[in-house]
Amino acid sequence: MxxxxxxxxxxxxxxxxxxxxxxxxxxxxxxxxxxxxxxxxxxxxxxxxxxxxxxxxxxxxxxxxxxxxxxxxxxxxxCWSCKEKLTYSSKFCGNCSKLQPLDSSLNFFDVLGIEKIFNVDTKALTRTYRKLQADFHPDRYSVKSEQEQQYALEHSSAVNKAYRCLLHPVERALYLLVLAGQPLHEGQIDMEPSFLMEIMEVNEELAEATDQETVRTIGQRNQEIIDRLLREADAAFSAMNIEEARAVVAKIKYYNNIYEKVREYEREHGIVD
Incomplete structure (x- = not known):
């Protein structure tokens, strides 16, 4: 035991x-x-x-x-194979080199072996992801035992899920709130009427836009707001002020929806891939 x-x-x-x-x-x-x-x-x-x-x-x-x-x-x-005593975080057995089962209690930061912070270096994150995917790619275990092949799939899947979540700042912020025990669900935070009115006006402006320049201007203005809010979220998370972080992330979600609409317009008009 x-x-x-x-x-x-x-x-x-x-x-x-x-x-x-x-x-x-x-x-x-x-x-x-x-x-x-x-x-x-x-x-x-x-x-x-x-x-x-x-x-x-x-x-x-x-x-x-x-x-x-x-x-x-x-x-x-x-170790499931040679019964060697291992530290709980060991991914491979130091004695027989067998791949060990995935620890299902690990959060996404632990899976990737990075610090649990909001302001993640995404370039370093991508490098870490690629290394781990190389370590656990199922092709590397094609001639191994069925047990190791299964473990490789579990590790590879966990790395993929962790990377997809932590790469995107909004998803990362929402996940940090989950880890802090205060997940942000729809309708949980009452937004100020003035804020909701502002969001409504931007959406109407975007819906009525008839040229690319207008949409580009809306997108640039929206991105500036998102960047500012992301800095505020980072400060709140760093200070462990989860209540403040939740309030900021709630605003970010609204502006991120506008961002997605701008991107959809640009894709439809061949501005981006």
Whole structure:
């Protein structure tokens, strides 16, 4: 049975004693640093029902379901082939070199092995994606066992999904809100009437446009607004102000819809591919 080891650490200014209190570890469990998966499951259920703990997780941008695992410094598993003891994050066995199963608890940032931030370097992200796809491409495992072929498909699929989400700033922002425990659903935030009126006027202007220059001007003006809001979202996420981030991302979604309409017009008129 795998065991998760809890370190005595401080993360984002949160003391280890406070973490222990909120997660519900006993002194002996914290000192020994070991918990079984069954114990973790039970503590997750108890912890998730505690509104104070959920508020704490939201404030610090922590996933409620994965808080226990997120604070593990070292976790161990066994290689499915040679039974060698491996760290839980190992993708390949150091003894037999076999590809290991995908850890389904990983978020998209963990899958790609990048920092969980909003302001992602997309060029570096693409380089990382290409390397991982080369590592896990199913063709590399065509002569391997069926088990490794299946694992390769799982890893490759996870890398693809993570890359598609994190490459786009709007999707990335929405995903960060999900990880913070405050997903943004339609109708969840009441927008100011003046803002909605502004969006309506831009949509009407776009619908009535009859020439490319007008549409291009609308698109440029809209992009400037999106760029400003993206900077505001980055500042909010960096400060772990999730409430502010949600409000900004909600606005970005409206302007992103206008962006998509501009792109559709340009494609229809042969301006872009």
């Amino acid at each position: 795998a065991l998760w080891r809890f370190p005595s650490i401080v993360k984002r200014g949160v003391s280890s004693s406070l973490i222990r209190h909120l997660v519900g570890l006993s002194s002996s469990e914290y000192i020994s640093g070991l918990l079984s998966p069954l114990s973790i499951h039970r503590k997750q259920s108890t912890w998730e029902s505690n509104s104070k703990s959920c508020s704490f997780a939201t404030k610090y941008g922590l996933s409620v379901n994965l808080l226990l695992v997120n604070f593990c410094s070292q976790a161990y598993k066994t």
